[in-house]
Amino acid sequence: MDIDTVGGNDVVSYLDPELLHLPEVSSFELKPTTQIAEELFSQWLSQPDTSRLVKSLIRDAKAGLPINAHGISSSAGAGGGSNSLTNVSPPPLSPRSSCVSPRTSKQKISPFSLASTRKLATEPAQEAIPQFYFQHGRPPANELKELCLSRINLLFNNNLDGLHIDEFKLVTREVCKLPSFFSSALFRRIDVECYGIVTRDAFLKYWAESSMLTVDMATQVFEILKQPNRRYLTKADFKPVLEELLATHPGLEFLQGTPEFQEKYAETVIYRIFYYINRSGNGRLTLRELKRSNLIFVMQQVDEEEEINKILRYFSYEHFYVIYCKFWELDTDHDYLLDRENLIRYGNHCLTYRIVDRIFSQAPKKFSSNVEGKMSYEDFVYFILAEEDKSSEPSLEYWFKCIDLDGNGVLTSSELQYFYEEQLHRMSCMSQEPVLFEDILCQIVDMISPEREGYITLHDLKRSKLSGNIFNILFNLNKFMAFESRDPFLIHQEREDPTLTEWDRFAHREYVRLSMEEDSEAASNGNVESWEESLEAPF
Numbered sequence: 001m002d003i004d005t006v007g008g009n010d011v012v013s014y015l016d017p018e019l020l021h022l023p024e025v026s027s028f029e030l031k032p033t034t035q036i037a038e039e040l041f042s043q044w045l046s047q048p049d050t051s052r053l054v055k056s057l058i059r060d061a062k063a064g065l066p067i068n069a070h071g072i073s074s075s076a077g078a079g080g081g082s083n084s085l086t087n088v089s090p091p092p093l094s095p096r097s098s099c100v101s102p103r104t105s106k107q108k109i110s111p112f113s114l115a116s117t118r119k120l121a122t123e124p125a126q127e128a129i130p131q132f133y134f135q136h137g138r139p140p141a142n143e144l145k146e147l148c149l150s151r152i153n154l155l156f157n158n159n160l161d162g163l164h165i166d167e168f169k170l171v172t173r174e175v176c177k178l179p180s181f182f183s184s185a186l187f188r189r190i191d192v193e194c195y196g197i198v199t200r201d202a203f204l205k206y207w208a209e210s211s212m213l214t215v216d217m218a219t220q221v222f223e224i225l226k227q228p229n230r231r232y233l234t235k236a237d238f239k240p241v242l243e244e245l246l247a248t249h250p251g252l253e254f255l256q257g258t259p260e261f262q263e264k265y266a267e268t269v270i271y272r273i274f275y276y277i278n279r280s281g282n283g284r285l286t287l288r289e290l291k292r293s294n295l296i297f298v299m300q301q302v303d304e305e306e307e308i309n310k311i312l313r314y315f316s317y318e319h320f321y322v323i324y325c326k327f328w329e330l331d332t333d334h335d336y337l338l339d340r341e342n343l344i345r346y347g348n349h350c351l352t353y354r355i356v357d358r359i360f361s362q363a364p365k366k367f368s369s370n371v372e373g374k375m376s377y378e379d380f381v382y383f384i385l386a387e388e389d390k391s392s393e394p395s396l397e398y399w400f401k402c403i404d405l406d407g408n409g410v411l412t413s414s415e416l417q418y419f420y421e422e423q424l425h426r427m428s429c430m431s432q433e434p435v436l437f438e439d440i441l442c443q444i445v446d447m448i449s450p451e452r453e454g455y456i457t458l459h460d461l462k463r464s465k466l467s468g469n470i471f472n473i474l475f476n477l478n479k480f481m482a483f484e485s486r487d488p489f490l491i492h493q494e495r496e497d498p499t500l501t502e503w504d505r506f507a508h509r510e511y512v513r514l515s516m517e518e519d520s521e522a523a524s525n526g527n528v529e530s531w532e533e534s535l536e537a538p539f
Helices: 008-014 036-045 048-062 083-087 102-108 111-122 142-156 169-174 180-190 200-208 217-225 235-248 250-255 259-277 287-292 295-304 317-330 353-360 377-388 393-403 413-429 437-448 458-463 467-475 477-485 488-496 502-525
Strands: none
Touching: 036 048, 142 169, 142 200, 169 180, 180 200, 180 217, 180 235, 180 295, 217 235, 217 287, 217 295, 235 250, 235 259, 250 259, 259 287, 259 317, 259 377, 317 377, 317 502, 353 393, 353 413, 353 467, 377 393, 377 502, 393 413, 393 458, 393 467, 413 437, 413 467, 413 477, 437 467, 458 467, 467 477
């Protein structure tokens, strides 16, 4: 084809870059250089889609069908162009897109009619939105419900009248997949009328036909333990579970002859649970707090492990033994209350009077004793857990409130100096070389690296792994001196088992010491079982 016979302006009109879908070629380059039309035409002919189009046109011509090639204009170009254009076919639009050119659409199609056409073409068929909110939780799937029904029928098959409370443990474990010591609490939650028996239909209604079958275990435990019309758990809600644990766990059988220590063990476990989990400190454990904790996992471990002391979190009897004996040593009149003079003797007088005064001002925690100037056993459990494991977040919050004298949420140098002054005085009395507060302040800043200069926030303390040593520097002389001397014994303990917390290591050391003292005292009295005969010495 001789492109030169075509009028220059008319050829360029067919070589619009937008129509050719060649954004890299500008119209400025096309207008003065009409020679590139032949090259572009050759490139177009070399494309596979063009080859198929030409073959299709040839087949139509041989068959005598009318030729209707896409993009061929039957009229001459605008202006005074030559009529010879009727015999020249311009190249069709690029096969990369079959859409109508924007220029053509502007000229031939109304924007309103185009929008209407597109809406009709692309509008999907309306579909019913499935229900996604259920007021009482999503109902169980049919497969899950049928599986549960088969297990229920198997367990209730030989007990058509229902199951008594002592027969319900298998249902708790096999059907509900809960720890076995939740059996009594679950039984009473279903047997609201106190008939003393749970029928198959009553259990189906509570468990299989409600949301209990589909929610997570934390929610199941929460719903079983909490009181109706409440959205939180109290310490009293855990007592039925602890009572059944004491009555059935093989690792706690030796306490069945001493109900007073069974009660104290249950109380200690509950206090430890609330110390670590109830971060708001209001005594109301929410479902969110329960889900964020490891309590459910630990309860499952307790149910599977016969040796209770292997469960270090919350339930260890050795840990309870240490806490109770420490309290008993300080409570000289054995009224289960401690005053300032009792607490100042803790840890061989390791604490300063100023920090003890802050504790009794109830700055870190409001006392539960309801007796002026007296600390209860519950308050002491919080204190000893905070004192012996200053790396935990509850401990950091406890001591931060003590040091924050004005309660403005930041620790200033004046507040730090107020508590360190007594440490300086004690070091002088013990002929220890005193460390000036200016040096201590620089050391504290280096250890914490606070975000803002001039004060330390609770967030700063939680970011640092050395925060616990800050409090020891301020009010615990024994631990401060151990930190300064880098006690190799403590360093070896930390490296030996890094998974243990400071509290775990302290409780183990104290339990060994107390056991040796107990054995020595029993041997001197000639009676190994002397602890069972006297309530004055608890174990």
